[in-house]
Amino acid sequence: MQTDRRRTTVRQLWMERPAHDRMAADLMTFYVWLSRNRPELLTRGRTFGEAHQHVVHDLRGLVGEPA
Numbered sequence: 001m002q003t004d005r006r007r008t009t010v011r012q013l014w015m016e017r018p019a020h021d022r023m024a025a026d027l028m029t030f031y032v033w034l035s036r037n038r039p040e041l042l043t044r045g046r047t048f049g050e051a052h053q054h055v056v057h058d059l060r061g062l063v064g065e066p067a
Helices: 003-015 024-037 048-058
Strands: none
Touching (some): 003 024
16 A cells, blocks of 8 residues: 555544544554454554554644643
């Protein structure tokens, strides 16, 4: 999958979540959901930490901060 298309899809899936489930504390839950439901969106051939950081990078600017 092309990088831009993959990133766009990851961002769309994140934004489909309720606003209260789009906080920094929810990143790991979202990553696990992706790994189980949309593994093709995760960077292949990387360690868990590197793949997780790619997702964090993909979501830059979209992650809310707790009130």
